[in-house]
Amino acid sequence: MLKITIIKRSQKSIRLRIKNHQNVILSVPKHYNNAHCEQIIEQNRKWIESKILLLQTKERELSQLTQTQKILYFGQWLDIAKFANPKEILANDLKDLICKYASELANKMSLRYEDIKLTNAKSYFGLCTNKNLLKFSLMLCFAPKNCIEYVVIHELSHITHKNHSKNFWNLVEEFCPDYKCRRKMLRENAEIYKRMLARIF
Numbered sequence: 001m002l003k004i005t006i007i008k009r010s011q012k013s014i015r016l017r018i019k020n021h022q023n024v025i026l027s028v029p030k031h032y033n034n035a036h037c038e039q040i041i042e043q044n045r046k047w048i049e050s051k052i053l054l055l056q057t058k059e060r061e062l063s064q065l066t067q068t069q070k071i072l073y074f075g076q077w078l079d080i081a082k083f084a085n086p087k088e089i090l091a092n093d094l095k096d097l098i099c100k101y102a103s104e105l106a107n108k109m110s111l112r113y114e115d116i117k118l119t120n121a122k123s124y125f126g127l128c129t130n131k132n133l134l135k136f137s138l139m140l141c142f143a144p145k146n147c148i149e150y151v152v153i154h155e156l157s158h159i160t161h162k163n164h165s166k167n168f169w170n171l172v173e174e175f176c177p178d179y180k181c182r183r184k185m186l187r188e189n190a191e192i193y194k195r196m197l198a199r200i201f
Ligand SMILES: [Zn+2]
Pocket: 154, 158, 163, 164
């Protein structure tokens, strides 16, 4: 049985989506009646069912992956038994690595940052404040080192450009020519990192 929610809005378009890997949400223009809606669901039943199956499989894989006795350490799955105090080790190793990257790269890029701070943020990997304080999420300790290096270059570049303009990305590219690939890798794994953060920290 499909769980279907119908939302009527003052809009012209029809939108069909799946929420929490099981709930079907159909948004339609206000004047659509129930028969209209049922027809849309029927026409898209195959798509809905295959999409739900796909999302549920992904969700199962993800929860198996993040609930094992393994820990993700700079992109590698290691036995949790190797870590006496995972929280402390991961945070310290991340801080050391970020400080090393930041001082080397700031030198190369002829930039100066105020300080470096680690946070519990789930909403960003890194950010640069107006006062050039660089903040990095602890989620990064699960990511491969080349992705961490990219985030450091990204935040350092914000010291010169407080936006995501073309000039900003040119500066990032100058010091990280394959940044697109590293950024993609981070985005694709963001959900795993979020769950690991909740589990470990
Ligand atoms: Zn940015």
